[in-house]
Amino acid sequence: MVEEVLSALQVRTGGHYIDGTTGEGGHSLAILGAVSPPPHLLCLDVDAEALEAAGNRMMEYGGNATMRQASYSDVAEVAEEAGFLHPDGMLLDLGLSSLQLDKGERGFSFRQEALLDMRFDPSQSLTAGDIVNGYREVELADIIYRYGEERRSRRIARAIVGSRPVGTTTQLAEIVTNSVGRRRGRIHPATKTFQAIRIAVNDELSNIQRGLEGAVDTLGAKGRLAVIAYHSIEDRIVKNALRFMASSCICPPSVPQCVCGHVPTVRIVNRRVIKPSTQEVRSNARSRSARLRVAERLQIQAI
Ligand SMILES: C[S@@+](CC[C@H](N)C(=O)[O-])C[C@H]1O[C@@H](n2cnc3c(N)ncnc32)[C@H](O)[C@@H]1O
Structure with missing residues (x-):
């Protein structure tokens, strides 16, 4: 624009x-x-x-x-x-x-395998991996619901916690997809979860x-x-x-x-x-x- x-x-x-x-x-x-x-x-x-x-x-x-x-x-x-x-x-x-999205190694996209990073400022200490693997299930569900506007946040958080440790972007996308299913013609089921975690990482x-x-x-x-x-x-x-x-x-x-x-x-x-x-x-x-x-x-x- x-x-x-x-x-x-x-x-x-x-x-x-x-x-x-x-x-x-x-x-x-x-x-x-x-x-x-x-x-x-x-x-x-x-x-x-x-x-x-x-x-x-x-x-x-x-x-x-x-x-x-x-x-x-x-x-x-x-x-x-x-x-x-x-x-x-x-x-x-x-x-x-x-x-940032296209640079696979920054970990923003589930289309490329990378460590769970998502930091805008790579010198910051908190990464997406810290949130995905370290936060309590209820905190994770809250982040996914509030920052991703994802109705199925609890189910997704439960699946993530049950699959720990989660190492990479593609693993996380697969866990989300398996927990909520994939419907044809809709956005990728992991889109909202990735958005939510990125928002949380970067405050x-x-x-x-x-x-x-x-x-x-x-x-x-x-x-x-x-x-x-x-x-x-x-x-x-x-x-x-x-x-x-x-x-x-x-x-x-x-x-x-x-x-x-x-x-x-x-x-x-x-x-x-x-x-x-x-x-x-x-x-x-x-x-x-x-x-x-x-x-x-x-x-x-x-x-
Ligand atoms: C949508 S891009 C901007 C694109 C830019 N307008 C252009 O024409 O190329 C958003 C940028 O904001 C930066 N950013 C995110 N949070 C920021 C913050 N709190 N302070 C400064 N920059 C930030 C990101 O690193 C990213 O480079």
């Missing part, structure tokens, strides 16, 4: 922007190339390998691209350290990159919440925040967090008159979520579930 992101961020020469999830650098390159002379861009990613590859692709932009291996959940501190004090825009393109949902708050705190007045989510759990967090930040009253409905004094910090730019064009979905099937939401930082009046 490159065009949609550029239009949301309203990139201008001399502006300062942050790509919180640089990945392979596709969006970063588009932001840098959107205007001439290019804007200033701070590129973050927790994955050092991805960041290095993206940095090489951005070489021609020299000092306009600043790279930092950091989590977007720490954007306030990182932006300040890098001299991006009140940026004009920030992008969060959530989840994992095609590169993705807490990061999103912290990242959205950090981004809004960091943005300058009228700065734009663009967030792309790929599944309903992520998108719900983004929608609710932006609605909360945009509302002038957060009193419960039972309170007859507003007493909260809540001050809105953003304006929601697109009331309806933006979806990829049919043309984009046709050329890149993975984009079909992308959902873009955009908010604008309001000028906060000093009291």
Whole structure:
């Protein structure tokens, strides 16, 4: 959703922007190339390998691209350290990159045999193997239910615990498939379990919440925040967090008159979520579930 992101961020020469999830650098390159002379861009990613590859692709932009291996959940501190004090825009393109998914040895995919890893940041200690082989059955079921929205989570957790030790991605996929069966035409039965374990390994949902708050705190007045989510759990967090930040009253409905004094910090730019064009979905099937939401930082009046 490159065009949609550029239009949301309203990139201008001399502006300062942050790509919180640089990945392979596709969006970063588009932001840098959107205007001439290019804007200033701070590129973050927790994955050092991805960041290095993206940095090489951005070489021609020299000092306009600043790279930092950091989590977007720490954007306030990182932006300040890098001299991006009140940026004009920030992008969060959530989840994992095609590169990570396609690199079998990273353990994100059940289509290739690999150790159970799934870390975005390979220097982090917790791996998918630790969760699959170490968590209690009830904790595992809870993760699969909440982060995978998988109704058959208990049955799957029981099967995993009964098959320990589970060594590889393909073993895990087989255990899940054998426990719930495979129906023709549906998504692979292990898809939701893999999504859930990846979210747990990388603490993705807490990061999103912290990242959205950090981004809004960091943005300058009228700065734009663009967030792309790929599944309903992520998108719900983004929608609710932006609605909360945009509302002038957060009193419960039972309170007859507003007493909260809540001050809105953003304006929601697109009331309806933006979806990829049919043309984009046709050329890149993975984009079909992308959902873009955009908010604008309001000028906060000093009291
Ligand atoms: C969907 S990809 C981004 C793709 C990118 N927009 C592009 O055009 O190539 C998401 C990226 O976010 C990174 N990521 C995940 N969690 C992160 C976090 N908490 N902080 C920074 N980067 C994170 C992943 O390592 C991955 O490279």
